[in-house]
Amino acid sequence: MDEASRLLGQGEDVKVLAGGHSLIPLMRLRLAQPTMLVDINPLEGELGYIRRDNGTLRVGALTRHYQIEQSADVQRALPLLAEVAGxxxxLQVRSMGTIGGVLAHADPAGDYGTLALMLDATISTNRRSIPASQFFLGLFTTPLAADELITEVSFPVASGPHRYIKFRRRLSDWAIVGAGAQRMDDGQWRVGITNAAATPVRASGVEQALASGASPAEAARQANQGLDPASDVRGSAEYKTHLAQVLTQRAIEGAT
Ligand SMILES: Cc1cc2nc3c(=O)[nH]c(=O)nc-3n(C[C@H](O)[C@H](O)[C@H](O)COP(=O)(O)OP(=O)(O)OC[C@H]3O[C@@H](n4cnc5c(N)ncnc54)[C@H](O)[C@@H]3O)c2cc1C
Structure with missing residues (x-):
């Protein structure tokens, strides 16, 4: 860890290489041209783990998607996280990609960001702990310094009804829009939306409506708050906003 941090401090264009499933495609397109890569895969012993500590599920940054999907601890403590990882x-992406890589990359279509935000997760680095609510600053933008490494993400344990729905054209695609719903152990709902703004969005309006007794259909009408989807080849902004409302309703109604 110390060596990785020291190497990362040697210049702005030095990059961490984790699973490589976002960084290598960017390099291939010449959108990223790092002067040096710091391969953190040898740190798997230190950064690849899943631990449950009372009410918290701690996942090391180098934990691969398939490990999260298949972990009995995750399936028991926070089954929504296992569902999302799956x-x-x-299969190739899930075999190599890491939870730390998804969060550091901060693509609004990344699935874990939504979960981290709606569940008030904490993202720890080699320097500090950052609440998820302060982590996603904009499109592909986080508060991480050039020599800062994500080490762990900690989620609250929640085993109640949950559902995450991705709307996509092919099974292996990123979400055109996604929505997640989780009923916490205190009975309150948490709801989040993927890829309908520059960052993941916590659907606080939907959560408040559900807390006041609204039906899923009524509550989902609040899902457009804070959204600002881009119109692109996958659909217009209006279409994506509509999708967010429909998927939110389905995620709440389909939560088991
Ligand atoms: C075909 C395809 C489909 C995909 N579909 C999805 C999808 O549906 N949902 C989804 O969420 N993701 C998807 N991904 C992305 C995938 O999950 C990547 O694994 C992920 O975005 C990046 O993780 P990585 O470990 O591969 O990171 P890398 O590609 O190695 O790194 C990505 C960025 O994060 C930085 N970084 C990595 N780890 C750390 C760390 N610990 N600390 C600080 N910085 C770090 C790197 O420097 C780089 O800037 C897809 C990728 C592909 C190729």
Missing amino acids: EVGD
Whole structure:
């Protein structure tokens, strides 16, 4: 860890290499041209783990998607996280990609960001702990310094009804829009939306409506608050906003 941090401090264009499933495609397109890569895969012993501590599920940054999907601890402590991990990309992506890489990359279509935000997760680095609510600053933008490494993500334990729905054209695609719903152990709902703004969005309006006794259909009408989807080849902004409302309703109604 110390060596990785020291190497990362040697310049702005030095990059961490984790699973490589976002960084290598960017390099291939010449959108990223790092002067040096710091391969953190040899740190798997230190950064690849899943631990449950009372009410918290701690996941090391180098934990692969398939390890999260298949972990009995995750399935018991926070089954929504296992469900989401099983929906990331395809088998090759899930075999190599890491939870730390998804969060550091901060693609609004990344699935874990939504979960981290709606569940008030904490993202720890080699320097500090950052609440998820302060982590996603904009499109592909986080508060991480050039020589800062994500080490762990900690989620609250929640085993109640949950559902995450990704709307996509092919099974291995990123979400055009996604929605997640989780009923916490205190009975309150948490709801989040993927890829309908520059960052993941916590659907606080939906959560408040549910807390006041609204039906899922009524509550989902609040899902457009804070959204600002881009119109692109996958659909217009209006279409994506509509999708967010429909998927939110389905996620709440389908939560088991
Ligand atoms: C075909 C395809 C489909 C995909 N579908 C999905 C999907 O549906 N949902 C989804 O969420 N993701 C999807 N992904 C992305 C995948 O989950 C990547 O694994 C992820 O975005 C990046 O994780 P990584 O470990 O591969 O990171 P890398 O590609 O190695 O790194 C990505 C970025 O994060 C930085 N970084 C990595 N780890 C750390 C760390 N510990 N600390 C600080 N910085 C770090 C790197 O420097 C780089 O800037 C897909 C990827 C592909 C190729």
